[in-house]
Amino acid sequence: MKKTAWQEFSKGIIKENPVLRLVLGTCATLALSTSASNAIGMGLATTFVLICSNAVISLLRKVIPDKVRIPCYITLIAGFVTIVQMIIKAYLPSLNDALGIYLPLIVVNCIILGRAEMFANKHSVLPSVLDALGMGVGFTTALLAMGIIRELLGAGTVFGFPITAGFIDPIIIFLLPPGGFFVFGMLIALANKLAENKGQKPAELGCQGCPLAASCSKLAENKKECAEK
């Protein structure tokens, strides 16, 4: 069944949201959702890399030999990440400081390699770009939702504007690592609940989203788990 352009784009936002449904890119989600502005910055940087890498990989899908495709993808992605790093360093130095080590780590964000492996190397350029755009928007939205919740509870502000000052004291632990895990867990529970009402399976950290599923099938028990799904 051929999907329309709109379906290609919109599936990434809710139905196959990379963070809440496919559980990809958890490291970046947990680390950079301490404030809404960090979340937006990280979301946009990742979206940019995702669109570029999906476009180029789908253009080169017939050129890249199948056996060395993962190293090729990683090199391409690393190139785009370097471009983003240089742009952000030059024009948004404060964002560069806030993102820190997590900016170069976009290279190993499973969303990007995952979409390259699952989508871009099987489809032509236009659907790949739309898919990347949708996934990017989905990632940014989920990150922003977490960023707003954590910033509101942890610092009493949203985008730096005081909201709860005076009547609720900030709960600092929401800005610390435990708060990240907790809020993420609650959001996934909520997404599972909503998906269940629509008759979908709960989110799972499974093989369907993992870009390395092909190479890790050697893990015997993993193989069994993958076969079950």
Next chain:
Amino acid sequence: MIKSLVAIFLAAILTENYILNKFLGICPFLGVSKKLDTATGMSIAVTFVMVISTAVTWPIYTYVLEPHGLAYLQTIVFILIIAALVQFIEIVLKKYIPSLYNALGVYLPLITTNCAVLGVTMLVIEKGQSDPGFGYIQSLVNAFGSGIGFLVAMVIFAGIRERIEHNDIPKSLQGLPITLVAASLTAVSFLGFQGLVEGMLG
């Protein structure tokens, strides 16, 4: 000297734990921590690759990239070195130490895109830039400590998860959400180590 190395080692395990404090390597933490033996195998493989990659990337950055003004290539060069090294280790182990390969080999391909490995190689460079006393030996100790910290977090968490399996959990929290809540509580306990290393050896 020894004292500062011990401080770096302990800090890497407890206060700067990669999983519970820096959120690096969450995928294996949630994915492979279901059973104790896979969790241990995975973390030993990660520690191994962390130390060897740091041993290779640090000199390349300091003596090749930095003096020639190529520091901006860090991301590309590091990820390629790690990918090549992992392949290389896999081939060498398969040929010469089959028993070790059987124990760790299955985890190696998964480690190439593990953010903890790329993270440690980049963080030691960053630390070296802000503190000139943080050299090659310190970087290696930090990488080893980070790997052990990863192991500690994985093993503790595998134990917790084996307990959770048989509990009565509300339906929408089953699976991933309750795992994350448990991770959150584990992270709270690691917050308790804040300031411990400075207090003990400072």
